[in-house]
Amino acid sequence: MTIAYTWWKDATIYQIWPASYKDSNGDGIGDIKGIISTLDYLKDLGVDIIWLSPMYDSPQDDMGYDISDYESVYPKYGTLDDMQTLIDGLHSRGMRLVLDLVINHTSSEHKWFKESRSSKTNPKRDWYIWKAPKYDADGKRQPPNNWGSHFSGSAWEYDETTDEYYLRLFAPTQPDLNWENPKVRDALYDSALKFWFERGVDGFRIDTAGLYSKDQKFQDVPIIFPDKTYQPSDLYTQNGPRIHEFHKEMYSKVTSNYDVMTVGEVGHCSREAALKYVSAKEGEMNMIFLFNVVEVGSVRGDRFKYNGYNLIDFKKAVEDQGAFIEGTDAWSTVFIENHDQPRSVTRFGNGKHHNTSAKLLSLLQTTLTGTLFIYQGQEIAMTNLPRSWSIDEYKDINTVNYYKYFKEAYGKDKDFAEKEKALMDVIDLVARDHARSPVQWDSSAYGGFSTAEPWTRVNDNYKEINVASQIDDPNSVLNFWRKSLKVRKQFKDLLIYGSFKVLDYENEKVFTYLKYQSDPESSSPKAYVVLNFSTDSVKFDKLVDGKFELVHSNVSDVVEDTLTPYEERKHREYKQVMESQNSSYKLDERSARFYETLREKELREELDQKIEETNELDKFRRLKRAVNTSSAKVEKPVSSKVSISISRGVVNTKIGKLPKSKPFSTSTSTSTSTNSNSQNNSSNNSPGNSSPENKPQGSLSELRSKRQDTPLDLVSGYSSDDGEEGG
Numbered sequence: 001m002t003i004a005y006t007w008w009k010d011a012t013i014y015q016i017w018p019a020s021y022k023d024s025n026g027d028g029i030g031d032i033k034g035i036i037s038t039l040d041y042l043k044d045l046g047v048d049i050i051w052l053s054p055m056y057d058s059p060q061d062d063m064g065y066d067i068s069d070y071e072s073v074y075p076k077y078g079t080l081d082d083m084q085t086l087i088d089g090l091h092s093r094g095m096r097l098v099l100d101l102v103i104n105h106t107s108s109e110h111k112w113f114k115e116s117r118s119s120k121t122n123p124k125r126d127w128y129i130w131k132a133p134k135y136d137a138d139g140k141r142q143p144p145n146n147w148g149s150h151f152s153g154s155a156w157e158y159d160e161t162t163d164e165y166y167l168r169l170f171a172p173t174q175p176d177l178n179w180e181n182p183k184v185r186d187a188l189y190d191s192a193l194k195f196w197f198e199r200g201v202d203g204f205r206i207d208t209a210g211l212y213s214k215d216q217k218f219q220d221v222p223i224i225f226p227d228k229t230y231q232p233s234d235l236y237t238q239n240g241p242r243i244h245e246f247h248k249e250m251y252s253k254v255t256s257n258y259d260v261m262t263v264g265e266v267g268h269c270s271r272e273a274a275l276k277y278v279s280a281k282e283g284e285m286n287m288i289f290l291f292n293v294v295e296v297g298s299v300r301g302d303r304f305k306y307n308g309y310n311l312i313d314f315k316k317a318v319e320d321q322g323a324f325i326e327g328t329d330a331w332s333t334v335f336i337e338n339h340d341q342p343r344s345v346t347r348f349g350n351g352k353h354h355n356t357s358a359k360l361l362s363l364l365q366t367t368l369t370g371t372l373f374i375y376q377g378q379e380i381a382m383t384n385l386p387r388s389w390s391i392d393e394y395k396d397i398n399t400v401n402y403y404k405y406f407k408e409a410y411g412k413d414k415d416f417a418e419k420e421k422a423l424m425d426v427i428d429l430v431a432r433d434h435a436r437s438p439v440q441w442d443s444s445a446y447g448g449f450s451t452a453e454p455w456t457r458v459n460d461n462y463k464e465i466n467v468a469s470q471i472d473d474p475n476s477v478l479n480f481w482r483k484s485l486k487v488r489k490q491f492k493d494l495l496i497y498g499s500f501k502v503l504d505y506e507n508e509k510v511f512t513y514l515k516y517q518s519d520p521e522s523s524s525p526k527a528y529v530v531l532n533f534s535t536d537s538v539k540f541d542k543l544v545d546g547k548f549e550l551v552h553s554n555v556s557d558v559v560e561d562t563l564t565p566y567e568e569r570k571h572r573e574y575k576q577v578m579e580s581q582n583s584s585y586k587l588d589e590r591s592a593r594f595y596e597t598l599r600e601k602e603l604r605e606e607l608d609q610k611i612e613e614t615n616e617l618d619k620f621r622r623l624k625r626a627v628n629t630s631s632a633k634v635e636k637p638v639s640s641k642v643s644i645s646i647s648r649g650v651v652n653t654k655i656g657k658l659p660k661s662k663p664f665s666t667s668t669s670t671s672t673s674t675n676s677n678s679q680n681n682s683s684n685n686s687p688g689n690s691s692p693e694n695k696p697q698g699s700l701s702e703l704r705s706k707r708q709d710t711p712l713d714l715v716s717g718y719s720s721d722d723g724e725e726g727g
C-alpha cells in the first residue's frame with residue numbers, strides 16, 4: 001500500500017487558548033508575546049502546528065468567538081506585528097500556525113452588524129437574518145419560532161430600533177450572518193480568510209462549520225425537551241440545504257489557492273454526511289471534528305444532562321469517530337480535549353491514578369489514526385476545577401446562562417438545594433470552564449502564568465501539577481507525551497495512517513486494538529495496543545499470536561501475563577507491541593458483529609457505486625440507440641437487469657436482459673444467492689414488492705431513497721428490448 005504522506009496528516013497540532021496560556025506583561029491575561037516565549041518548549045514536546053483560538057478584536061462575550069474585526073488583534077493579546085512575529089517564529093522552527101475561522105456569526109459590535117441593525121433599508125440589512133415578531137393569543141410579542149440558543153433561551157434577539165428579531169444561535173451579541181447573500185460570503189473570504197493567508201497563516205480550524213445554511217422556511221422544530229420553551233434547532237440549522245455548496249465555494253474561491261489545511265467543527269453526523277464534508281474529491285475541507293468521543297454519555301443537545309457511559313460505549317465512540325475514513329479518500333481527527341471540553345484525565349481517567357491514567361490516555365491518543373490535536377495543559381495532565389468551587393468561579397457564558405435559566409425554573413422548588421447539587425456535579429464534570437483555567441507553568445504564585453491575579457482563577461493544584469516539576473522528570477506525564485509523540489512519528493504508517501480494529505468489544509475493563517496497514521490477516525506489520533481502563537488488575541489475555549516487540553508502556557516492569565499495577569498507583573497500564581512476523585488475531589463476539597456491520601456498510605457503498613455505473617451505462621445505451629435510429633421514438637427506457645450477489649467481501653454485478661413483458665418493472669433482482677451478511681434481502685421488504693408496478697425508471701436518488709428503507713435491498717431491473725450487454 002502506498003501512503004500519500006501529507007504535512008497536515010502527519011502533524012501533531014497543539015491548541016492554544018490565548019487568554020489562559022501565558023501572560024507576558026503582567027496584566028493577568030495571556031498574550032501573543034507569552035506564546036512566542038514558549039515556542040521552543042512546544043517544538044521540544046513534538047508539536048508541529050499551533051492552532052490558536054480567536055485572538056481577533058472582540059468584546060469577549062464568548063471569549064473571542066464574537067469577532068468585531070477580523071483584521072485586527074484584541075489589544076490585550078497584542079498587535080498585528082506580534083502576530084507576524086509569531087508566524088515567522090513558527091516558520092523558522094519548521095512549525096506552522098492555524099487560526100480559528102469564526103464566520104457563522106460576528107460580534108454585534110462588528111461594523112457590518114451596526115449598519116445592518118440601523119434601519120430596514122440599510123444596504124447591509126440582509127447581511128444578517130432578520131424576522132418580524134410573532135404575537136401570541138394575549139397579544140404578547142414572541143420570537144419568530146421556537147429555536148433555542150446553544151447558550152440557553154431563545155435563538156432570537158429582539159431589536160427595538162426596527163422592531164424585529166435577529167437570529168443568534170449563540171450569545172445575544174453573536175448575530176448569525178446571512179450566508180444566502182453572496183456579498184456576505186465574498187466579504188468574509190476577503191476579510192476573514194485571504195487577509196490572514198496573505199500574512200502566512202497555514203490554515204484554519206473552522207468554527208461551527210455545519211451551521212451556515214439555515215432552512216429558509218424558519219419553521220418550528222419538533223419538541224425534544226418538554227421541560228423547555230426553546231428547542232435544539234439542529235434539524236433546520238445543522239448540515240442545511242446549501243451547506244456543501246457554501247463549502248465548495250469557499251474551497252474553490254479561496255482555500256484551494258494556498259498550501260493550507262482546514263479542519264471543520266461539525267459535531268455529529270453519519271458516515272455518509274461526514275464524507276460529504278471531507279472526502280478529498282468533494283473539495284470542501286480536509287478534516288472535521290466529530291464529538292462522538294468527547295460527548296459520550298451526554299444527552300445530545302444539552303451538555304448538562306448527563307447519563308454516564310461505560311467502556312464499551314467509549315470504544316464504539318472511538319471507532320465511529322474514525323471509521324468513515326476506512327476505504328475512502330477522507331481523513332479524520334483525533335482529540336479528547338479542547339476549549340469546549342473538560343480535562344480528559346478527570347473525565348476519562350482516574351484521580352487516584354492520576355499520572356498512570358493520564359499516560360494511558362496519551363497512549364490512546366497517539367496510536368489512533370488521523371491528525372492528532374492536543375490542548376494546552378493536556379501534556380501535563382491538568383485537571384478539572386475542584387468540586388468545592390462555587391458557581392461564582394465559573395465564567396463561561398454557556399455555564400453561567402445554563403445555571404441562570406435553571407435557577408429561574410427551579411429556584412423556588414423545595415428541593416432546589418438537591419437539584420442544584422446534582423447540576424453542580426455535572427458542571428464539575430463537563431463544563432467548558434475546566435479547559436480555560438490558566439496553564440500551570442510552575443509552583444510560583446498563579447502557577448507562573450502571570451505575575452498579577454489572572455482573569456480567571458488558577459486551579460488549586462498548581463503546586464503539584466505544573467510544567468517545571470515535570471520537565472526534567474523522566475517519569476513525568478510530560479515526558480511520557482514527548483516519547484509517545486516520537487513513537488507515533490516513528491511508526492507513522494501504522495499509528496497515523498493505519499487501519500484500526502477493536503479486538504475486545506465485550507471487555508468492560510480493557511480496550512485492545514490492532515493497527516495494521518492492509519489486510520489484518522496478512523503478514524504486513526501491525527501494532528497491538530492494550531489499555532487497561534479499570535482500577536483492577538486484569539489478566540493479560542493475548543489476543544494476537546506472533547512475535548512482538550514491546551515499544552512503549554506506562555509500566556516500567558511489565559509482567560508478562562498480567563495487566564496489573566505493581567503498586568497502587570499503577571492501576572492503569574498499557575502495553576503496546578509492534579509485530580515483526582506473521583500473526584493471527586481473535587475477535588470477541590461483539591467485535592465480530594461490529595465488523596460484520598461495518599463490512600455491510602462498505603458493501604452498500606460498493607453497491608451505490610455499481611448502481612451509479614449502471615445508470616451511466618444505461619444513459620450511454622440510450623444515447624447510442626438515439627444516434628443509431630436518429631429517431632425521437634427511441635425514448636424508451638433501456639433494459640438492463642442488474643443482479644448483484646454478495647459473497648464475503650465481493651460484490652459481483654451482472655447486467656442482462658429482462659423479460660419484455662414487464663416494462664418499467666422495479667423488480668428487486670437481488671441475487672439472494674448470497675450469504676449470511678445480507679440479512680435483509682428477503683422479498684418482504686424489497687422495493688420490488690412494496691412499490692407499484694409500472695413505475696418509470698427511477699433516478700439514482702429515487703433508487704437510493706427506496707434503498708434506504710431496506711438495509712440490504714438490491715437493485716432494480718428495467719424493461720426493454722435492448723440488452724446486448726452482458727455482465
Ligand code: NOJ
Nearest residue numbers: 062065102170207208340
Ligand atoms: C464553537 C466554539 O468551539 C465555541 O467555543 C463557541 O462558543 C461557539 N462555536 C460559538 O462560536
